[in-house]
Amino acid sequence: MAAAGLWHRVGRLPEMAPALGRWPRAYSTPPAFAEVLRLPPKQLTKVVYPLRELERHLVADADPGLIERRLFDPSLEDLARAESVFAATARNRIEYLSSAVRLDHAPSLQQPEVCFIGRSNVGKSSLIKALFSQAPDVEVRISKKPGHTKKMNFFKVGKYFTLVDMPGYGYRAPEDFVDMVEAYLKERKNLKRTFLLVDSVVGITEVDNIAIEMCEEFALPYVMILTKIDKSSKGYLFKQVLQIQKFVNTQTQGCFPQLFPVSAVTYFGIHLLKCFIADITGSLK
Ligand code: GDP
Secondary structure (H helix, E strand, O other): OOHHHHHHHHOOOOOOOOOOOOOOOOOOOOOOHHHHHOOOHHHHHHHHOHHHHOHHHHOOOOOOOOOOOOOOOOOHHHHHHHHHHOOOOOOOOEEEEEEEOOHHHOOOOOOOEEEEEEEOOOOHHHHHHHHOOOOOOOOOOOOOOOOOOOOEEEEEEOOOEEEEEOOOEOOOOOHHHHHHHHHHHHHOOOEEEEEEEEEOOOOOOHHHHHHHHHHHHOOOOEEEEEEOHHHOOHHHHHHHHHHHHHHHHHHOOOEOOOOEEOOOOOOOOHHHHHHHHHHHOOOOO
16 A cells, blocks of 8 residues: 555544654654654654565565565554554553463453563563553563563453463573463463564574474464564665565464564554454454
């Protein structure tokens, strides 16, 4: 979808405001989607669909069909609706529910669930915090040292779904893995999708591979999120994205073919990810 097409769709949204100008390098307080909508089209595309920003580089690439960037292609109306799913109100309570060190301690819930897994320091807490930026009462702890999150933390998102922050692996694994991550992934009945975080600067590591193999073995539908995309130059990021995309296309069965690059500093890709989560949990119906 071209930027002009985006504007066409924006035109049908209420509360149009004049363009804001450039997106800052880093946000101290996360921006609401209404603010994103006031960006000029090129900036808006960059913030909402960071993968498209890399499209230009594909011209020189031998395999232009490599990046599956259009599989999930929501309208701006859907993005705005997803924003309201993640916005806490009196009628849409978003709250921390409980923590568990073992699956049998996990709350028994009927609503769809999504979980976030990744090695320690990949940026998982920062991403979850960014997803909950419109729910300021939700406390997501961000670690200073690796291995901080050793429990599964359950968050209720209104009547829609539960989001689970899994313990980071790679530090004090395999205990965490066997006791919690593996058992959870294998047995959690209401688990709709697993989001596997990979550091876009580092690429897929050996421990990431263990998690990927686990998802494949349990035939789980999972999605790869590339974190910290603000840290690299566009050229380097493009190289990383291509490499990871190639891996997903050739080495995986259960991984959703579209990558989700995000930054918890500039908030690039966050709105699209919110919309994807809202969509797969049936929250946009
Ligand atoms: P976790 O161990 O996976 O929960 O990782 P954290 O969310 O605690 O992040 C680990 C470190 O990476 C922290 O110093 C964060 O400030 C930093 N970080 C996380 N996300 C980003 C990001 O998108 N961009 C940048 N530049 N740094 C990030």
